[in-house]
Amino acid sequence: MAKRKTRRQQIVDLAVLAPLDWIDERTGAVRGTKWFLFRNVPRDVSWAQTLGFATLIAFLTQTLTGAILAMYYKPDPNSAYESIEHITNDLTLGWLVRGMHRWGASVFVILLFLHMGRVFLFGAYKYPRELQWITGVLLLATGMLMGFTGYLLPWDQTAYWATVVGINLNGTAPFAGPWLAQFLSSGPEIGGDTLAKWYALHMLLLPGAIFALIGVHLYLVTRLGVVSPPWSKEQAGRERPVAEPTGARAGLVRRGTEGGAK
Amino acid sequence: MSNPRHDTPHSSGPSLWPIGFAIGVACLLLGLVLSWMIAVLGAVLAIAFGLLWARDVTRDVRGDVPEIAPETRVVADELAPGAVPQHKPLPAYPRSKFLEASLIGLTGAMGAVLTLPVLGFMVLPSFTNIDEDEVDLGPLDNFPEGEYVIATYLKDPAQGEVTRRTAFVRNNGQSEAGDPSFTILYSRCVHLGCPVQPNGPIDEERRIELKNAALLPVLAQSFGCPCHGGLYDAEGNRTAGPPVRSLDRYTFSIRNGRLILGELFAVGSVSGTGANARISRYPWSTPGVHVDGVEAWLYPIVPSQVTG
Amino acid sequence: MARDRGEQNREWYATYKDDVKKEGKGFFPYAMLHDTIMGFVVVLVIIGLAIIWYWDADGVEPGVLGPLYTEPADPGTTDFVPRPDWYFYFLFYLLRIFEWPETVVIATVGIPTVLLILLLGLPFYDRSRERRPSRRPVAMIAAVLTVISMGVLTYKGATATEALGSELIVLVPEWAEEKGFADNDNAVEGARLFAVSGCLNCHIYLGSGVGALGAPDLSDVGDRYDQETLVRYLTNPAEFGNTVMGSYAYLGQENLNKLATFLDASTSDDG
Numbered sequence: 001m002a003k004r005k006t007r008r009q010q011i012v013d014l015a016v017l018a019p020l021d022w023i024d025e026r027t028g029a030v031r032g033t034k035w036f037l038f039r040n041v042p043r044d045v046s047w048a049q050t051l052g053f054a055t056l057i058a059f060l061t062q063t064l065t066g067a068i069l070a071m072y073y074k075p076d077p078n079s080a081y082e083s084i085e086h087i088t089n090d091l092t093l094g095w096l097v098r099g100m101h102r103w104g105a106s107v108f109v110i111l112l113f114l115h116m117g118r119v120f121l122f123g124a125y126k127y128p129r130e131l132q133w134i135t136g137v138l139l140l141a142t143g144m145l146m147g148f149t150g151y152l153l154p155w156d157q158t159a160y161w162a163t164v165v166g167i168n169l170n171g172t173a174p175f176a177g178p179w180l181a182q183f184l185s186s187g188p189e190i191g192g193d194t195l196a197k198w199y200a201l202h203m204l205l206l207p208g209a210i211f212a213l214i215g216v217h218l219y220l221v222t223r224l225g226v227v228s229p230p231w232s233k234e235q236a237g238r239e240r241p242v243a244e245p246t247g248a249r250a251g252l253v254r255r256g257t258e259g260g261a262k
Numbered sequence: 263m264s265n266p267r268h269d270t271p272h273s274s275g276p277s278l279w280p281i282g283f284a285i286g287v288a289c290l291l292l293g294l295v296l297s298w299m300i301a302v303l304g305a306v307l308a309i310a311f312g313l314l315w316a317r318d319v320t321r322d323v324r325g326d327v328p329e330i331a332p333e334t335r336v337v338a339d340e341l342a343p344g345a346v347p348q349h350k351p352l353p354a355y356p357r358s359k360f361l362e363a364s365l366i367g368l369t370g371a372m373g374a375v376l377t378l379p380v381l382g383f384m385v386l387p388s389f390t391n392i393d394e395d396e397v398d399l400g401p402l403d404n405f406p407e408g409e410y411v412i413a414t415y416l417k418d419p420a421q422g423e424v425t426r427r428t429a430f431v432r433n434n435g436q437s438e439a440g441d442p443s444f445t446i447l448y449s450r451c452v453h454l455g456c457p458v459q460p461n462g463p464i465d466e467e468r469r470i471e472l473k474n475a476a477l478l479p480v481l482a483q484s485f486g487c488p489c490h491g492g493l494y495d496a497e498g499n500r501t502a503g504p505p506v507r508s509l510d511r512y513t514f515s516i517r518n519g520r521l522i523l524g525e526l527f528a529v530g531s532v533s534g535t536g537a538n539a540r541i542s543r544y545p546w547s548t549p550g551v552h553v554d555g556v557e558a559w560l561y562p563i564v565p566s567q568v569t570g
Numbered sequence: 571m572a573r574d575r576g577e578q579n580r581e582w583y584a585t586y587k588d589d590v591k592k593e594g595k596g597f598f599p600y601a602m603l604h605d606t607i608m609g610f611v612v613v614l615v616i617i618g619l620a621i622i623w624y625w626d627a628d629g630v631e632p633g634v635l636g637p638l639y640t641e642p643a644d645p646g647t648t649d650f651v652p653r654p655d656w657y658f659y660f661l662f663y664l665l666r667i668f669e670w671p672e673t674v675v676i677a678t679v680g681i682p683t684v685l686l687i688l689l690l691g692l693p694f695y696d697r698s699r700e701r702r703p704s705r706r707p708v709a710m711i712a713a714v715l716t717v718i719s720m721g722v723l724t725y726k727g728a729t730a731t732e733a734l735g736s737e738l739i740v741l742v743p744e745w746a747e748e749k750g751f752a753d754n755d756n757a758v759e760g761a762r763l764f765a766v767s768g769c770l771n772c773h774i775y776l777g778s779g780v781g782a783l784g785a786p787d788l789s790d791v792g793d794r795y796d797q798e799t800l801v802r803y804l805t806n807p808a809e810f811g812n813t814v815m816g817s818y819a820y821l822g823q824e825n826l827n828k829l830a831t832f833l834d835a836s837t838s839d840d841g
Contacts, residue, residue, distance in 0.1 A: 037598035040595065040596060041594055041595060041597045041600075041601045042590055042594050042595075045604075047604060050608035051608070053606075053609055054611075056609075057612050057613060058616070061612075061613060061616055081639070088639065089629070095620075095638075096624070098620075099620025099623050099624050100617060103616050103620050103623060103635075107615060109657050110657075120692075120709070121703060123700065123701030123702075124701075125693045125696075126693060126696070126698075127579040127582075127583065127693075127699070128583055130694065133693050137686070148658075155642065156640040156642055157640045157643055157644060157647070157652075158640045159640075159643065160643035162652060162658075166654075172675050172679055173675075173679045174675065174679070190645070225590055227701070230701035230703065231704075234593070236594065237582055237583070237585045238589070
């Protein structure tokens with residue numbers, strides 16, 4: 001125990017461990033990270049169970065590329081289209097970042113559906129993961145809304161008319177529909193204020209909601225754990241064969257109705 | 263087995279005042295859009311019921327004991343003969359409970375003061391700040407009798423291209439009363455708002471350019487929607503597909519021999535043609551909203567009925 | 571004594587926790603490595619799509635992955651055919667299926683709302699503990715049907731075409747080729763008129779069109795009538811006992827002549 005530390009260990013202590021301890025003592029962040037990382041999952045988890053993480057990566061791609069695109073995009077009906085042309089054709093690497101954002105959206109939506117399909121197939125929405133499923137469905141809905149609000153922003157023909165139809169879809173809802181439609185288009189029809197409103201929804205409100213939901217979703221995953229594939233022979237929580245009593249002659253001991261020792 | 267000694271006073275039942283308060287707030291919000299009288303009525307209701315509610319929930323704090331008799335019965339054998347049953351002193355309400363009530367009240371007040379104006383600003387301008395401009399489509403000679411003309415114009419030139427709209431204008435000649443008559447159909451499909459196309463050859467050579475508008479004659483007696491298969495006849499009546507009413511129309515006026523577009527209105531159906539058409543007119547509403555028939559019950563009040 | 575469902579559930583979950591603790595593997599690094607590999611693939615796919623998209627398209631000219639952008643928004647257009655992004659194709663086609671005014675609200679609001687509620691409520695009406703697909707026939711059949719119907723709706727939505735002038739006019743050279751009237755200017759002119767005048771809202775011509783109201787296929791109409799009769803037919807269909815079709819006299823004599831020339835040239839012997 002009294003053995004002196006090597007020089008290398010001393011450096012590691014000083015440069016890495018000490019600052020981490022300092023932070024952990026004041027925030028608990030290191031313990032939290034350990035709680036997230038150093039937990040066990042069933043040993044038979046399948047590749048299909050990486051879809052959730054893949055969806056997260058797609059969303060983070062969207063966050064990053066979206067934030068950068070916002071530095072060049074102009075949410076005004078008279079200049080939005082030109083700024084999109086400018087980003088795509090003139091600015092260095094603008095085409096790549098815009099392309100990533102555009103296609104990242106499709107990939108994100110596909111992954112949302114695949115992930116949901118996997119959870120359904122595995123029956124992973126059952127006790128105690130009901131709330132995880134609900135946050136997931138809400139994430140799917142907000143994700144689709146992100147796609148819908150983002151589709152208007154290039155302000156080209158497809159964008160404009162898809163949005164007209166989308167708003168009027170909401171407008172047909174009984175009772176409140178026409179009011180909702182008029183709110184969404186900032187007036188009886190799409191006008192000068194509509195684009196900025198949708199930009200704010202797309203950039204601020206919906207991503208905020210998605211971040212909050214992802215936080216809850218991830219916390220629940222970590223707290224409740226992931227399931228084994230339902231067809232796995234060695235799945236966690238499998239039903240065990242009833243233990244035969246030992247140390248007594250067969251036939252003399254009756255099996256308990258509850259099975260095994262309780 | 264109930265023990266008579268454990269009988270305690272019933273707590274008072276749930277208060278109904280919040281419901282009145284909610285109705286008041288709803289009236290107030292609705293009134294902001296509809297008319298100031300409803301708003302005032304809503305405000306009075308909200309304040310009155312709010313006060314009653316506040317009075318109700320703070321009754322404990324204020325030391326106002328509910329007038330409900332304790333159900334404690336005297337158990338006969340416990341009383342020594344001649345002993346007078348003792349009255350317990352009224353319970354004292356601790357400071358912590360008062361602070362708790364203040365905290366909830368303050369949070370509510372802060373939330374309301376903060377969010378109501380902000381939510382109001384988010385929602386109300388869509389309904390209150392609407393100005394409809396009139397559009398000048400030039401001299402009447404631009405419109406040959408009995409022919410449709412595609413009129414494309416800026417509704418509000420100051421705002422630019424975002425207000426570009428299209429209408430199909432037909433000069434019907436004189437009506438029976440001797441007034442000039444025009445059929446002016448709005449180009450948005452009344453299913454979900456797609457841009458309707460006239461079925462017929464467009465005469466590019468007879469194109470007329472005006473300030474903020476262009477006129478383009480077309481030989482068409484029917485219209486089709488490119489989205490979900492809606493078809494309309496020359497009067498804008500649905501002939502096929504999902505449209506829920508006839509094509510919207512503009513009112514018009516004639517000033518100094520020029521055709522001026524007025525406001526947009528919804529049309530239930532049209533019988534007759536041209537100058538003799540009988541039009542069932544309704545306040546404008548978003549596409550897909552029924553204006554007549556049983557389905558109209560789904561949309562009892564639409565924004566244009568209150569914002570004009 | 572039967573244990574209630576909550577107690578059973580808690581017991582099963584305790585076994586699960588126990589198993590994971592004893593037999594499981596670490597999330598870090600084992601499971602997380604798989605996650606990271608998958609995440610990397612996702613990023614590569616996104617970048618790959620962006621590159622292919624940009625490489626093959628040029629402005630409004632579409633490549634394999636569509637155009638970089640379409641024409642600027644024109645709120646007053648009369649020749650644009652709107653289509654949503656691909657993942658709303660199913661809804662788009664659903665709206666076309668409900669082609670009766672009384673049913674519009676079912677497609678726009680009814681079905682999506684019901685689906686969302688069914689989805690949200692899933693863990694509350696499917697409360698058995700069984701997770702094996704083979705033992706959940708109802709759930710699996712429902713899932714397969716959902717996937718198939720979404721797939722079919724998406725496909726139908728992606729391939730839906732209109733019988734409107736803006737889409738049909740590009741077919742005119744094809745028709746001229748097929749019917750051999752390419753060198754007859756009047757016939758080509760007539761074919762254009764035919765394409766934009768809404769004829770195919772009811773009729774069918776070489777596979778295009780709706781085929782509504784009992785209107786015949788006009789691909790070989792030249793076999794049945796000569797040019798002069800066709801002009802008379804178009805001017806007043808009632809004269810030929812046709813009370814469904816309206817008069818096209820409003821197109822003017824010159825246009826009617828061209829239209830009739832085109833129809834006359836549409837014979838079965840291909841020119």
